Amino acid sequence: MQLDPLIERALVHPESLAQLNISQWDRLIASARRLGLLARIQALLAERGSLEAVPPQPRLHLDSARLVADNEQRIMRWEIGRIGRALSDLSKPVIFLKGAAYLLAGLPLARGRISSDIDILVDKADLAAVERLLLEHGWEHLKIDEYDQYYYRAWSHELPPLRHRERYTTIDVHHTILPPTGRCHPDPKKLLAEAVALEGSNYKILAPADMVLHSAAHAFQDGDLVHGLRDLVDLDDLLRYHAAETDFWDRLLRRGVELDLARPLYYALRYSRSLLHTPVPRDVMEEAERFAPVKLACLIMDRLVGHAVNDRLSGAPGLLKTVAAWTLYMRQHWLRMPPWLLACHLLHQMWRPQKLRTRLG
Amino acid sequence: MKVCQLGAAELYRSLRNSGIRIRTGPFVCHLQSPLPAVAEGVETFYQDFTCEPEGFADFYLQLVRPRNVHRFWRPQVTCYLNGDSPFSPLPSDQAFAAFESLLNWSIYKTTYSYLIIHGACVERNGYAAILTAPPGSGKSTLCAALVSRGWRLLTDELTLLAPESGSISPLARPISLKNDAIDVLREYAPRETFGAKIYHTVKGTIAHMRPPAESVRRMHDCAVPGWLIFPKYVAKAPTKTALLPKGQAFMRLSSGLVNYAVLGARGFEALTRLIDRANCFSFSYSDLDDAVAWFDELEPPRQSAAG
Amino acid sequence: MSVAPNLLWKAAPLLTKCWEDGVAVYNLESGSTHLLTSAAGEILKYLSENPAPAFDLSIRFAAENNLVADPELHYNIELLLHQLDSLGLIEPLTREGVSTWRG
Numbered sequence: 001m002q003l004d005p006l007i008e009r010a011l012v013h014p015e016s017l018a019q020l021n022i023s024q025w026d027r028l029i030a031s032a033r034r035l036g037l038l039a040r041i042q043a044l045l046a047e048r049g050s051l052e053a054v055p056p057q058p059r060l061h062l063d064s065a066r067l068v069a070d071n072e073q074r075i076m077r078w079e080i081g082r083i084g085r086a087l088s089d090l091s092k093p094v095i096f097l098k099g100a101a102y103l104l105a106g107l108p109l110a111r112g113r114i115s116s117d118i119d120i121l122v123d124k125a126d127l128a129a130v131e132r133l134l135l136e137h138g139w140e141h142l143k144i145d146e147y148d149q150y151y152y153r154a155w156s157h158e159l160p161p162l163r164h165r166e167r168y169t170t171i172d173v174h175h176t177i178l179p180p181t182g183r184c185h186p187d188p189k190k191l192l193a194e195a196v197a198l199e200g201s202n203y204k205i206l207a208p209a210d211m212v213l214h215s216a217a218h219a220f221q222d223g224d225l226v227h228g229l230r231d232l233v234d235l236d237d238l239l240r241y242h243a244a245e246t247d248f249w250d251r252l253l254r255r256g257v258e259l260d261l262a263r264p265l266y267y268a269l270r271y272s273r274s275l276l277h278t279p280v281p282r283d284v285m286e287e288a289e290r291f292a293p294v295k296l297a298c299l300i301m302d303r304l305v306g307h308a309v310n311d312r313l314s315g316a317p318g319l320l321k322t323v324a325a326w327t328l329y330m331r332q333h334w335l336r337m338p339p340w341l342l343a344c345h346l347l348h349q350m351w352r353p354q355k356l357r358t359r360l361g
Numbered sequence: 362m363k364v365c366q367l368g369a370a371e372l373y374r375s376l377r378n379s380g381i382r383i384r385t386g387p388f389v390c391h392l393q394s395p396l397p398a399v400a401e402g403v404e405t406f407y408q409d410f411t412c413e414p415e416g417f418a419d420f421y422l423q424l425v426r427p428r429n430v431h432r433f434w435r436p437q438v439t440c441y442l443n444g445d446s447p448f449s450p451l452p453s454d455q456a457f458a459a460f461e462s463l464l465n466w467s468i469y470k471t472t473y474s475y476l477i478i479h480g481a482c483v484e485r486n487g488y489a490a491i492l493t494a495p496p497g498s499g500k501s502t503l504c505a506a507l508v509s510r511g512w513r514l515l516t517d518e519l520t521l522l523a524p525e526s527g528s529i530s531p532l533a534r535p536i537s538l539k540n541d542a543i544d545v546l547r548e549y550a551p552r553e554t555f556g557a558k559i560y561h562t563v564k565g566t567i568a569h570m571r572p573p574a575e576s577v578r579r580m581h582d583c584a585v586p587g588w589l590i591f592p593k594y595v596a597k598a599p600t601k602t603a604l605l606p607k608g609q610a611f612m613r614l615s616s617g618l619v620n621y622a623v624l625g626a627r628g629f630e631a632l633t634r635l636i637d638r639a640n641c642f643s644f645s646y647s648d649l650d651d652a653v654a655w656f657d658e659l660e661p662p663r664q665s666a667a668g
Numbered sequence: 669m670s671v672a673p674n675l676l677w678k679a680a681p682l683l684t685k686c687w688e689d690g691v692a693v694y695n696l697e698s699g700s701t702h703l704l705t706s707a708a709g710e711i712l713k714y715l716s717e718n719p720a721p722a723f724d725l726s727i728r729f730a731a732e733n734n735l736v737a738d739p740e741l742h743y744n745i746e747l748l749l750h751q752l753d754s755l756g757l758i759e760p761l762t763r764e765g766v767s768t769w770r771g
Binding site for chain 3: 606607608609611612615621622625626629630633636637
């Protein structure tokens with residue numbers, strides 16, 4: 001299980017890219033584009049003052065990708081303001097998650113990151129009020145059928161997605177970070193209790209350890225790793241950023257157990273360390289081994305992650321890659337729902353009209 | 362080395378196997394396809410274009426037969442850009458038109474170094490006329506007519522405006538004519554090279570006109586915008602033109618922009634500078650001789666005061 | 669429609685370009701682009717210099733354009749401010765000069 005050497009070089013030692021010849025740049029740009037990491041690599045090079053050494057042709061693509069990412073960040077920043085304004089009468093905490101949180105906190109990982117939707121977390125008791133306020137301020141429900149409405153409200157960790165009628169931006173309103181039907185049950189009240197208020201604003205974000213755990217859960221408990229390497233890059237960044245804080249690693253391990261997210265934390269530490277050389281202290285990794293699955297499951301996961309983080313060659317994917325992607329897709333659903341519910345859901349998905357595309361997967 | 366210097370057999374063989382790299386303006390496009398329609402199209406319409414050796418390609422385009430029944434029965438072509446398939450499969454006789462669309466798409470989707478205006482652009486005496494209007498307005502028809510009467514072709518579909526300098530970078534690719542315009546241009550410009558008609562595309566019937574060798578030779582000569590024209594073909598109507606107030610021109614141009622939002626403040630400044638610098642006209646026509654004569658008499662814009 | 673009379677309005681950071689038939693405006697925060705009337709452009713220009721309440725704006729507008737600052741003008745200016753607010757080009761501040769929504 002290993003990253004493509006050029007991609008590894010770009011992410012872990014970007015200053016060494018100055019030595020690439022033009023054919024290597026050709027391969028790197030193609031791979032990075034497919035992995036959704038062009039903007040990220042541009043940001044890494046820019047931070048190290050290494051952009052000038054990039055030849056003009058690949059530079060055009062790096063800069064273009066960065067422009068797109070910066071534009072997404074601008075849209076997100078504006079959208080956060082509009083959401084804040086819409087919810088200003090709500091005297092309850094609203095926690096911004098993922099990309100919006102990274103942006104608000106000014107984390108380095110926000111640069112060069114492609115973020116699209118905004119995710120917020122509120123107490124379940126406040127869901128109705130939040131939904132009402134958003135609808136009053138121009139958001140509307142995406143056109144989804146009754147089954148999807150029911151699925152979201154009965155089984156999911158979020159409201160059906162809301163889209164602003166003029167701006168076409170989407171907001172996902174969560175009441176917990178993983179589906180209640182799933183196999184892990186992080187207590188949202190604990191997340192809300194530890195959330196950190198940002199200076200000079202009413203916005204909150206998750207505490208550092210919780211932010212890492214949420215990212216790990218998103219990648220390894222609720223996702224199919226279709227953007228596997230991007231998820232790992234986020235995790236690597238978060239871990240490096242917070243590593244210097246006193247007692248961070250202890251808190252992370254403790255919190256992982258407390259929030260029932262120890263298994264995804266294990267995977268996060270294992271793969272970011274081995275693929276991106278995240279400096280996870282050895283004793284922390286040893287401690288995290290307690291949360292590992294049985295050896296066979298680990299080996300299988302290693303293979304699946306290996307496929308997920310590597311770019312496929314041009315054209316249609318090979319058989320192994322297809323099988324790996326399908327396995328991860330099934331795993332995602334298996335982890336989200338008990339078997340009886342999964343069977344019903346998949347049967348329904350098979351029979352629904354093709355044109356009704358939703359984000360349920 | 363130019364495409365025409367490769368020789369037909371070598372061209373077809375390269376396209377079928379490792380592919381070829383064609384330079385169009387600032388970009389290098391790597392194309393691979395076993396389909397004869399693609400090879401014929403490249404041989405005819407890109408004959409004066411340069412083939413680049415191994416190195417960097419901005420886009421990787423593949424046009425191949427699908428791996429299903431449509432490989433043989435009602436044959437289709439599947440298009441890939443950098444490994445992804447952005448379009449549904451098309452009938453294989455539309456393969457060259459599909460290549461042109463795919464290359465346009467490639468430029469739209471990956472390039473934010475230029476402000477892209479949807480429209481044609483031609484140049485004379487150092488000044489460029491940008492022709493922009495909704496689809497079906499007759500931009501390509503007018504573009505082809507002007508090119509056949511000595512205007513340099515910069516582009517038929519995508520006008521690339523450098524945001525800081527305001528200059529236009531040519532692509533010099535084939536002109537795509539639609540429906541009735543095909544026969545009109547064949548009669549108006551019998552010395553130009555036209556491809557066979559391609560039927561039942563989403564835009565109707567299409568045929569391509571080869572870009573003049575001189576326009577291709579000068580594909581690296583950028584041009585300064587002189588005029589922004591909003592053309593409209595109105596059957597049997599006399600040529601009618603009006604100088605547009607700048608605000609109105611700005612609004613009309615904004616609906617022809619492709620990647621403006623991402624460019625942000627730079628895009629706004631590039632746009633307002635263009636409107637300031639160029640003389641803006643609405644232009645309706647039906648007679649090509651009349652239309653060309655009007656263009657030939659266009660005065661270069663006077664230098665406007667700053668701000 | 670009514671706006672609290674002492675509400676201070678502030679313009680978003682903007683780029684503008686004036687022509688004889690309108691003012692092109694780019695909102696650096698939202699990324700939106702608009703073509704506004706000269707009157708709207710003028711009000712935005714005042715607010716870009718200093719936050720101000722509607723009443724002060726209409727007095728200034730009247731003075732600069734040789735108009736009478738009557739109730740009809742005040743009403744029209746308030747209407748215009750409401751429209752500019754809905755476009756995201758201006759925002760209301762509290763009397764202490766802080767945005768009414770913080771972010």
